[in-house]
Amino acid sequence: MLYxxxxxxxxxxxxxxxxxxxxxxxxTAAGLVEQNASPADADWNGDVRVAFNExxxxxxxxxxxxxxxLQKLAIATWYRGCRAELAQEFPGVFVAAGEDAPASSGQAxxxxxxxxxxxxxxxxxxxxxxxxxxxxVLAEMQELAAQPKTPTTHA
Numbered sequence: 001m002l003y004x005x006x007x008x009x010x011x012x013x014x015x016x017x018x019x020x021x022x023x024x025x026x027x028t029a030a031g032l033v034e035q036n037a038s039p040a041d042a043d044w045n046g047d048v049r050v051a052f053n054e055x056x057x058x059x060x061x062x063x064x065x066x067x068x069x070l071q072k073l074a075i076a077t078w079y080r081g082c083r084a085e086l087a088q089e090f091p092g093v094f095v096a097a098g099e100d101a102p103a104s105s106g107q108a109x110x111x112x113x114x115x116x117x118x119x120x121x122x123x124x125x126x127x128x129x130x131x132x133x134x135x136x137v138l139a140e141m142q143e144l145a146a147q148p149k150t151p152t153t154h155a
Contacts, residue, residue, distance in 0.1 A: 013064040021049035092145030
């Protein structure tokens with residue numbers, strides 16, 4: 001089992017880097033740096049972490065290399081459990097037959113287009129949609145998945 005973990009260690013390090021981002025910080029007028037992540041803050045969004053930035057992944061992933069393999073596996077296992085719970089709560093969003101089923105199977109909405117499709121209507125701009133709570137977005141996707149598919153006609 002550890003072979004699978006060490007075989008893809010760089011991918012797991014990147015995954016952990018996405019999950020474990022540093023806390024947001026702000027420099028005050030007095031020049032002090034303090035955590036800026038509480039419900040009292042004007043820009044509070046419910047997440048103490050800095051916003052995800054794909055361009056920082058490679059540099060930040062270096063920090064996760066020292067974490068023991070079994071700890072990484074425990075984190076991945078916890079994540080899988082949380083994801084399984086979401087799949088159970090929102091079955092129309094997740095592919096029932098397995099995660100590797102093609103998106104064209106009609107079993108679930110296409111994840112790659114979710115952000116664009118929900119933007120502009122339900123949640124506002126792409127940036128506003130991207131900052132919505134996960135359960136809210138999943139609930140909207142569940143409703144969309146439950147709607148009957150309208151056949152497309154070609155002229």
